[in-house]
Amino acid sequence: MGDSVNINAVLYKPLDIRLEHRDIPKPGKGQVQLRMQKVGICGSDVHYWQHGAIGDFILRAPMVLGHEASGVVSEVGEGVTELKVGDRVAIEPGEPCRCCVHCKSGRYNLCPGMQFCATPPYDGNLARFYCHAADFCYKLPDHVTMEEGALLEPLSVGVHACTRAGVALGNTVLICGAGPIGLVNLVTAKAMGAYKVLVTDVDENRLNAAKSLGADYTVNVAGKSVEDNVKIIVDAIGEVDVSIECSGVESSVHTGVYSTKPGGVLQLVGLGSPFASLPIVNATVREVDIRGTFRYANCYPKALAMVASGKVNVKPLITHRFTLKQTLDAFNTALSKESQSIKVMIDCSGDH
Amino acid sequence: LFTSGGTDFFIVYYCCLYISLILKVNLYSILTYKMGVDDVDNINAVLYKPLDIRLESRPIPQPKPEEVQLRIQKVGICGSDVHYWQTGAIGDFIVKAPMVLGHEASAVVSAVGSDVTSLKIGDRVAIEPGVPCRRCDHCKQGRYNLCPGMQFCATPPYDGNLARYYCHPADFCYKLPDNVSMEEGALLEPLSVAVHACNRAGVRLGHNVLICGAGPIGLVNLLTAKAMGARSVIITDIDEDRLNTALKIGADKALNISGKTVNEVVKAVHDLVEDIDVTIECSGAESAINLGIYCTKSGGVLQLVGLGSAIVQLPIVNATVREVDIRGTFRYVNCYPKALAMVASGKVNVKSLITHRFSLGQTLEAFETAHSKGVGLLKL
Numbered sequence: 001m002g003d004s005v006n007i008n009a010v011l012y013k014p015l016d017i018r019l020e021h022r023d024i025p026k027p028g029k030g031q032v033q034l035r036m037q038k039v040g041i042c043g044s045d046v047h048y049w050q051h052g053a054i055g056d057f058i059l060r061a062p063m064v065l066g067h068e069a070s071g072v073v074s075e076v077g078e079g080v081t082e083l084k085v086g087d088r089v090a091i092e093p094g095e096p097c098r099c100c101v102h103c104k105s106g107r108y109n110l111c112p113g114m115q116f117c118a119t120p121p122y123d124g125n126l127a128r129f130y131c132h133a134a135d136f137c138y139k140l141p142d143h144v145t146m147e148e149g150a151l152l153e154p155l156s157v158g159v160h161a162c163t164r165a166g167v168a169l170g171n172t173v174l175i176c177g178a179g180p181i182g183l184v185n186l187v188t189a190k191a192m193g194a195y196k197v198l199v200t201d202v203d204e205n206r207l208n209a210a211k212s213l214g215a216d217y218t219v220n221v222a223g224k225s226v227e228d229n230v231k232i233i234v235d236a237i238g239e240v241d242v243s244i245e246c247s248g249v250e251s252s253v254h255t256g257v258y259s260t261k262p263g264g265v266l267q268l269v270g271l272g273s274p275f276a277s278l279p280i281v282n283a284t285v286r287e288v289d290i291r292g293t294f295r296y297a298n299c300y301p302k303a304l305a306m307v308a309s310g311k312v313n314v315k316p317l318i319t320h321r322f323t324l325k326q327t328l329d330a331f332n333t334a335l336s337k338e339s340q341s342i343k344v345m346i347d348c349s350g351d352h
Numbered sequence: 353l354f355t356s357g358g359t360d361f362f363i364v365y366y367c368c369l370y371i372s373l374i375l376k377v378n379l380y381s382i383l384t385y386k387m388g389v390d391d392v393d394n395i396n397a398v399l400y401k402p403l404d405i406r407l408e409s410r411p412i413p414q415p416k417p418e419e420v421q422l423r424i425q426k427v428g429i430c431g432s433d434v435h436y437w438q439t440g441a442i443g444d445f446i447v448k449a450p451m452v453l454g455h456e457a458s459a460v461v462s463a464v465g466s467d468v469t470s471l472k473i474g475d476r477v478a479i480e481p482g483v484p485c486r487r488c489d490h491c492k493q494g495r496y497n498l499c500p501g502m503q504f505c506a507t508p509p510y511d512g513n514l515a516r517y518y519c520h521p522a523d524f525c526y527k528l529p530d531n532v533s534m535e536e537g538a539l540l541e542p543l544s545v546a547v548h549a550c551n552r553a554g555v556r557l558g559h560n561v562l563i564c565g566a567g568p569i570g571l572v573n574l575l576t577a578k579a580m581g582a583r584s585v586i587i588t589d590i591d592e593d594r595l596n597t598a599l600k601i602g603a604d605k606a607l608n609i610s611g612k613t614v615n616e617v618v619k620a621v622h623d624l625v626e627d628i629d630v631t632i633e634c635s636g637a638e639s640a641i642n643l644g645i646y647c648t649k650s651g652g653v654l655q656l657v658g659l660g661s662a663i664v665q666l667p668i669v670n671a672t673v674r675e676v677d678i679r680g681t682f683r684y685v686n687c688y689p690k691a692l693a694m695v696a697s698g699k700v701n702v703k704s705l706i707t708h709r710f711s712l713g714q715t716l717e718a719f720e721t722a723h724s725k726g727v728g729l730l731k732l
Contacts, residue, residue, distance in 0.1 A: 055669070055673075101627075102650065102651060105651075107650075107651050107675075109675075110650040110651050110674065110675060112650075164675075253668070262490065262495075262498040262682075263490060263493075263495050263498050268668070268671075268672045269672075271669050271672060271673065272668075272669070273668075273669070274667060274668070274669045274670070275665050275666065275667055275668065275669075276665070276666060276668040277663050277664065277665050277666070278663065278664060278665075278666050278668065279662060279663050280641065280656065280660075280661075280662070280663065280664045280666070281443075281636075281659050281660070281661070281662045282662070283656075283678070283680050284656045284657075284659060284680030284681065284682070285443075285659065285680060285682045286498070286680065286682065287495075287497075287498060287552075287679070287680045287681065287682050288680060289677060289678070289679045289680070290671075290677070290678040290679075291675070291677045291678075292671050292672030292673060292674065292675045292676060292677070293672065293675065294672070294673045294674065294675050
């Protein structure tokens with residue numbers, strides 16, 4: 001059944017993923033050993049595969065990919081009491097230093113010493129076996145599937161963004177971009193009580209996915225000026241309380257600024273070019289706050305609660321499934337526009 | 353010009369190069385006007401069109417039931433007053449009819465409307481110059497500074513209070529304790545801009561604060577940040593005299609950034625303090641906004657007060673992935689009482705900001721002084 005064979009998907013250099021055996025790791029103090037079950041592919045995994053770097057994070061040595069994962073506890077390390085062998089868990093992939101001022105003030109996502117799965121130089125968990133800090137593994141209720149457990153990672157990005165943006169009951173929300181991140185923000189905003197959510201994209205298929213996940217309005221912004229798009233948005237939904245920008249595209253950021261009401265918030269999630277122009281006087285004199293998002297902090301429990309309560313159905317986000325041995329196919333699917341994939345899920349259990 | 357939402361008020365301030373120029377160049381002499389004690393002639397300083405200020409008599413206004421009538425005492429000149437005088441417009445606010453200038457004012461109550469109980473004749477007050485509609489969502493949610501129906505002194509089409517007599521709702525007039533002078537009362541207006549900016553930025557005890565720009569707005573932010581308990585305040589400018597003034601009124605460190613690259617300044621700031629919790633940008637210059645993002649710690653705040661070019665290039669990914677929030681500031685809201693408390697307690701000495709004094713009859717000379725590059729910097 002592959003119990004003793006620890007295959008890992010390792011990125012050696014751009015465009016060079018290899019499946020290789022590694023020793024089964026033993027859990028250290030405070031850690032659990034996990035039989036990996038499901039691992040989703042993120043845009044960042046694809047980007048490292050294609051380019052070998054994101055910003056200042058540069059691949060310099062072979063690195064295991066994958067960070068959106070769920071597993072079953074197979075061994076507990078010293079001092080672990082909250083989990084036992086057999087527990088099904090979602091894995092929050094970053095372990096911070098716990099000592100710096102960011103960690104101590106509850107913003108551990110900003111920890112400079114963060115060890116994050118599949119961000120160089122730290123290995124990810126697209127493997128059969130993996131060890132992780134037990135307090136960053138969240139036990140799944142029986143009715144939450146392993147796939148949903150893996151989806152808690154992108155969902156947490158949505159929870160963090162919506163929390164930072166202050167999405168609240170009765171709000172109107174604009175979400176720019178209907179890729180996976182736009183979609184998790186959509187379901188989260190709705191779960192938080194947003195009244196009307198309008199989603200934009202340039203791709204009709206993605207907009208259809210947004211509609212099926214609960215978007216009240218969708219707008220295809222392709223081929224139109226910022227001014228025209230803002231008019232369409234504001235005619236449909238008014239100036240919004242919150243805009244969540246998930247594409248990183250400059251014109252979309254501008255659209256977000258102009259579409260947001262005075263005193264509202266533009267939450268930036270998408271990352272594009274390092275430099276972008278911004279209509280800064282407009283944002284300043286209308287007090288439209290511009291806030292960034294980096295991963296998440298203290299969000300997994302909320303994401304889990306949303307899914308476990310049945311309030312949010314994230315299963316439709318998974319469009320393609322592969323096994324660990326089919327990792328390269330999985331990555332090619334994730335990369336390809338023709339596949340129209342949203343979330344590609346890799347099954348690491350068993351021998352396949 | 354692009355407007356959003358169909359409301360005229362929330363309009364982009366375009367092409368504020370003049371404002372940034374003015375803010376950088378001086379305008380930081382705050383000028384005051386004396387009114388004669390026995391005058392009953394209601395002389396107003398009226399802007400007819402750019403470069404055309406006239407002193408003219410107008411009937412003495414009578415207060416509505418909720419208003420008080422005020423014998424204006426001191427009025428400061430703001431960069432916006434000078435800008436309207438020079439160009440007749442700021443963004444989409446355009447002077448289309450003669451408009452009385454002035455909005456940084458203090459006065460003595462000379463008559464009260466029939467519904468007024470909070471003030472009486474003879475009370476000395478500071479005047480918060482904007483009257484919101486009180487009914488819209490912004491007003492009801494406590495952010496009346498964003499009210500689309502705001503009637504703000506000396507923002508077209510509403511008259512200001514650079515006059516002998518003026519009427520205003522009583523609830524926007526704040527009684528001054530005996531130990532607060534009329535000049536300090538007039539200074540509560542720019543000070544409130546700083547109170548609002550520092551509140552929005554979340555400045556608090558122990559913080560390290562960077563202030564970009566040592567003009568009057570930078571200086572009032574310096575005073576306020578210190579009053580709020582900031583541990584150290586570093587201030588930057590390109591003008592040595594302004595930086596010296598800043599040091600005299602409490603800046604812990606002053607950095608002359610003239611001729612330096614953004615990277616050099618970032619390094620210089622981080623050599624002084626390890627972490628900047630809040631940066632308050634008071635110049636509007638693109639390079640300063642960039643600097644503000646790089647200098648601020650992860651999870652910190654860049655508070656924008658200065659207005660410059662409508663569109664600027666920013667290191668947006670840096671701000672996003674380090675969660676450096678970028679927040680704007682527009683005037684102030686519920687700040688006058690706090691500004692008054694700061695001054696009345698003696699915690700903050702704003703008197704030093706005043707460098708020139710004129711009488712109402714010398715209004716034109718006052719404006720020319722405010723505008724003139726020759727005046728240079730704040731001199732104590």
